[in-house]
Amino acid sequence: MTDVPERMPLNRDFFARPVIEVAPELLGRTLVRHTPDGPIELRLTEVEAYDGENDPGSHAYRGRTARNATMFGPPGHAYVYFIYGMWFSLNAVCAPEGQASGVLLRAGKIIRGAELAAARRPKARSANELAKGPARLATALDIDRSLDGVDLCRGGDAPLTLLQGDPPDPALVRHGPRTGVGGDGAHHPWRYWIADDPTVSPYRRHVPRRRATSAT
DNA sequence: CTCTCGATCCTCT
């Protein structure tokens, strides 16, 4: 039977709400990735909210561009971007169409297809590190820009789907400042994670890059 | 066209 509630995809209405409401409720959900070699599944343990054009930390802060166009589209779709010249990160688009907000899926526990994930992450020292961090998660699940815009609500054999999964006890949900976000966006406590979970990535403060001419 | 710097990871200390 595939009608078990936890195996049902999340509805589009779930995503069509303010991102700050959606983000903590994504914890414990199951992300399913269908690769040519087989399925990989992950239980989300850490996410971050990015509140569109009002949020200095968001890619949408300076308006719509070719790169971030998916964020302005309908909710419940994947926004995948390339960063630091090496890695990809996966977001779930939220809020009604036209509002460019999203939730960065930062980390999770691989619950199926661990061999496939480990093959893609040969440098991971333990199972907990397979998807401990946004770029690690994307690497482990074979996610790249070809998946930008895919529907996360379709289910079935779709390349990427978010199922209802197994949300944690609300008392175990923690929140704090976002990782690697500086400037005016730094103080928002929009990073959410499951308390004491070994697959949650370590917090790192934003480090401004040194300027060529500044000396002290 | 040129320049800056980023929603990070890995290695070594």
Next chain:
DNA sequence: GAGGATCGAGAGC
């Protein structure tokens, strides 16, 4: 805890 890797988006001229 610090620094290098690596390339594309976006802004400025």
